[in-house]
Amino acid sequence: MKETVIQTDKLTKKFGDFIATNAITFSVSKGEIFGFLGANGAGKTTAMRMLCGLSIPSSGTASIAGFDVYTQTEEIKKNIGYMSQRFSLYEDLSILENIRFFGGIYGLSKQQLKEKSEMLIHQLGLESEAKKLVSSLPLGWRQKLSFSVAVMHEPKIVFLDEPTGGVDPLTRRQFWDLIYAAADKGVTIFVTTHYMDEAEYCDRISIMVDGKIEAMDTPSKLKEQFAAPSMDDVFYQLARGAKRKE
Amino acid sequence: MWAISAINLKKTYGKEATVAVDDISFEVAKGELFGLIGPDGAGKTSIFRMLTTLLLPDGGNATVLGLDVVTDYKTIRKKVGYMPGKFSLYPDLTVLENLNFFATVFGTTVDENYDLIRDIYVQLEPFKDRRAGKLSGGMKQKLALCCALIHKPDVLFLDEPTTGVDPVSRKEFWQMLKRLKDQGITILVSTPYMDEASMCDRIALIQEGKILSINTPQAITAAFPSPIYAVKANNMFGLIQALQQQKEVSACYTFGEFAHVIYKEFPLSEIDMKNYLNENNLELQFYSSIEATIEDCFIRFLK
Amino acid sequence: MKQFMSFVRKEFFHVLRDRKTLFILFGMPVVQILIFGFALTNEVKNSRILIVDQAHDESSKQLIREIEASQYFETENIVADFNQVEKVFKEGKIRVALVIPANFREDLLQNNAASLQLINDASDPNTATTLTNYISSIVLDFQMRNFPGGPKPIQIIPQLRMLYNPQLKGAPNFVPGVMAMVLMLICVMMTAVSIVREKETGTMEVLLVSPFKPLMVIISKAFPYLILSLINVTSILLLSVFVLDLPITGNILLLYAVSTLFIITCLSIGILISVRTDSQQVAMLISLMGMLLPALLFSGFMFPIENMPFPLQIISNIIPAKWYYIMVKAIMIKGLGFSAIWKEASILVAITLVILGISIKNFKIRLA
Known part of the structure; x- marks a missing residue:
């Protein structure tokens, strides 16, 4: 039995009368790629914010990397990485400056920073571009770089919010290669996506509807359960x- | 006469003249649903802005409804509907206020063209007094579509209307486009989602400002030159690595639950595949020849 | 026209639904008037004064009564011995001492001249000057009332006349200043920000690709702020008349006409900023630093222009707020008519036309 790194029990968030996330219970183990799917407005973002320690739940419990989401949010933030499609890197800084900045935020030492940034640039094959501004990189490269930066401080869990939106199909696959490599090293991946083929790449997925998790299993078992071809x-x-479409 | 025609259209930005649109030519017939398919940064938005008279081309020329996009911009602006890529409504106005406002700006009323938007509007009606900023992604796009349609345009330009929208809302959105097309409206739509290509009459695949291919989706996939197979084994990661070493294989990549294998010339038989995988400690679970998808074609063009 | 009205209505929705904007729009003028009127006043009230009355006659008593009656002074003591002055000063009890010489009345009646000695604590020179002015005006008053027909020239003190504002109240100075500042802030910043916001949200794209004329988009965005600003002018005037007791001596229609002109100037500056910038922050910074600050410095409201070095005096001429400030003072305080301000008005019209010209030239009917 693998170590559990995310464990929630009836995790709920209310905004006034509105129940954004309604008693969701699930667990994710170390090195697992967990797909977190749902329609727009189903409550994914709210749930993700609670798990990242950015929002205090209304009720229920959750522990992330062994830390409590109510009381140990600072500890949680040290042990997770986060990347979203909207904000990833500073476009007016160079690739190297971005790496150093984010490394610095997570308290890497000078020596570590130097080693890490060299390794990272080498892995992505960006040696000749290291001093260029991020804005000059194609989107796909930016997303790959941004993922590498998110795992640079060796977090236990990485939260990816629609990391591949708008990326070309080839780069999208290269991006998933990075995800697999990270998972292989024991990093837990928590990912949302609107590409259903990417849902297939996850070890397990959950589908949220109207604030509740309506289905959760491996992709093949889910297809079996719903007698669906895809x-x-x-x-x-x-x-x-779904009733909630707002 | 074409509804939209672009000839050697070119657009560069900044001092370094970064090329966003590189010599692009295509035509859209009246009543056609034409898709520009490509990732972000391919130049789709620049093409849309040139065709909707918002940007001046740096080279080539284009006409919409026979009118030149540079000289006849005033007439074009009266006849087209445009939905930009990013959310372009007033978030602090309600659904109905947004709709009424755009109707008036276009010199019409909601009632006058209600027939055209009825199908879409009925879904929005329950939220008509809600501020547009508080709608979900799918609903916002429906409202934006209503606003773009309100003056009964002859040509509709939709720049990435389904980006960031969940699969269910996306499906509904494409059904709406089909119905609009049936009413004779010419539609130019862009999307980064390859699976949406099959909903269009004709498509242009674009990447880095260039058109890779232009045709009906069926013709593009039928023209896929190499044998292509779907494979499944007990370990996807291992499968891909193993097949990329195989000398008959030109490319292999994940595709949902399967891996797609493209052969240089001669495909492996199922027995050969099974044996090859066994040598690599893998167990073959599925193997079949398939039709290429648009995504396969796009990946091939990129390589 | 219908499109225009629809636009204006939409613009009002934006303003009314955003509490912050609403506060800046209507709260700010009130707050500024109240702050300037009651907190940041340069009036000096209830200063302690020592009076050395060596005359002890009817006239000196009358003068003392008038000083005591004024709200500016509070009598610390009335003594007869001049030697007390230094002692009381050193104790820090008083700011000013007035010495009325013996034979005050006789001197006045017979010699047509009497001298008063005023001893000031000049460690705060501004207050000292102000207090001197207060005393002078009280003495002048006293003189006019008691010896109106007296043989001239009667000289008690050097002749000082505080025209238009004999009590040296602060309000006549700052009300026009606040009006200039508020209009500047609302018209320049709000217009610029609201137009740039449409660029940011992408709605400008949709509006450009509509039959609505691009220039009309700009005009109809600016128009609501003209109305809102006129409402603000009204509220400032009401406050100054009823709360600060500052009557409008001149023609109120002329005052509104001049304000409308200045508002149009500000709107055109706002439009100019909006056509040249693409983000709300930049628009706001330019409006605040590039427009409001010079208006504050060079309008003559805070710092007298005559005291500035010559180059700065020249620069002040291109600041619209300066001309507006001069005109409002002329109409409101001095009660002058159009003949007195036509020069300033023409300069403002010229500035406006130049700015509008530049904005229209820079206005893009496309995105880039």
Whole structure:
């Protein structure tokens, strides 16, 4: 049995009368790639914020890397990495400056920073571009760089919020290669996506509808359970019935 | 006469003249649903802005409804509907206020063209007094579409209307586009989602400002030159690595639950594949020849 | 026209739904008037004064009564011995001492001249000057009332006349200043920010790709702020008349006409900023640092222009707020008519036309 790194029990967030996340219970073990799917407005973002220690739950419990989401949010932040499609890197800083900045935030020493940034640039094959501004990189490269920066401080868990939106199909696959490599090293991946083929790449996925987790299993078992030929179809069956569309 | 025609269209930005659109030519027939398919940064938005008279081309020329995008911009602006890539409504106005405002700006009323937007608007009606900023992604896009349609345009330009929208809302959105097309509206739409290509009459695959291929989705996939197979084994990561070493294989990559294998010339038989995988400690679970998808074609063009 | 009205209505929705904007729009003028009117006043009230009355006659008593009646002074003591002055000063009890010489009345009646000695604590020179002015005006008053027909020239003190504002109240100075500042802030910053916001949200793209004329988009965005600013002018005037007791001596229509002109100037500056910038922050910074600060420095409201070095005096001429400030003072305080301000008005019209010209030239009917 593998070590559990995310454990939630009836995790709930209310905004007034509105229950954004309704008693979600799940666990994710070390090195697992966990796909967190749901329609727009299903409560994914709210749930993710609670797990990252950015928002205090209304009720229920959750522990991230062994730390409590109510009381140990600072500890949580040290042990996770985060990357979203919207904000990833500073476009007006060079690649190297970005790496150093984010490394510095997570308290890497000078020596570590030097080693890490060299290794990272080498891995991505960006040696000749290291001094260029991030804004001059194509989007796909930016997303790969941004992922590498998010795992630079060797977090236990990485939260990826639609990391591949708008990226070309080839780069998208290269991005997933990075995810696999990180998971192979024992990093737990928590990812949201609107690409249903990417849902297939996850070890396990959960699908949220109207604030609740309506289905959670491996992609193949889910397809079996819903007698559906593809994940797209599973998702469609579940989310079509959603009442909450706002 | 074409509804939209672009000839050697070119756009560069900044002092270093970064090329965003590089000599692009294509035509869209009246009543056609035409898709520009490509990732972010491919130049889709620049093309849209030139065609909607918002940007001046640096080279080539383009017409919309036979009108030149540079000289006849005033007439074009009266006849087209445009939905920009990013959310372009007033978040602090309600759904109905947004709709009424845009109707008036375009010199019409909501009632006058209600027929056209009825299908979409009925879904928004329950939220008509809600501020637009508080709608979900899918709903915002529907409202933006209503606003772009309110003056019954002859040509509709939709720049990435489904980006960031969940698969269910995306499906609904494409059904709406089909219905609009049936009413005779010419639609130019862009998307980074390859699976949406099949919903278009014709598509242009673009990458880095260039058109890779332009045709009907069926013709593009039918023209895929090499044998392509779907494979599944007990370990995807191992499977890809193993197949990339195989000398008959030209490319292999993940595709949902399967891996797609493209052969240089002669595909392996199922027995050969099974044996090859066994040698690599893998167990073959599925193996079949398939039709290439648009995504396969796009990946091939990129390589 | 219908499009225009729809635009204006939409703009009002934006303003009314954003509490912050609403506060800046209507709270700021009130707050500024109250702050300037009651907190940041340069009036000096209830200064302690020592009076050395060596005359002890009817006239000196009358003068003392008038000083005591004024709100500016509070009598510490009335003594007869001049030697007391230094002692009381050193104890820090008083700011000023007035010495009325013996034979005050006789001197006045017979010699047509009497001298008063005023001893000031000049460690705070501004206050000292102000207090001197207060005393002078009280003495002048006293003289006019008691010896109106007296043979001239009667000289008690050097003749000082505080025109238009004999009590040296602060309000006549700052009300026009606050009006200039508030209008500047609202018209320049709000217009610039609200137009740039449309660029940021992408709605400008949609509006440009509409039959609505691009220039009309700008005009109809500016128009609501003209109305809102006129409402603000009204509220400032009401406050100054009813709270600060500052009457409007001149023609109120002329005052509104001049304000409308200045508002249009400010709107065109706002439009100019908005056509040249792409983000709300930049627009706001330029409006605040590049527009409001010079207006504050060079309008003559805070710092007298005559005291500035010559180059700065020249620069002050291109600051619209300066001309508006001069005109408002002329109309409101001095009660002058159009003939007195036509020069300033023409300069402001010229500035406005130049700015509008530049904005229209820079205005893009496309995105880039």
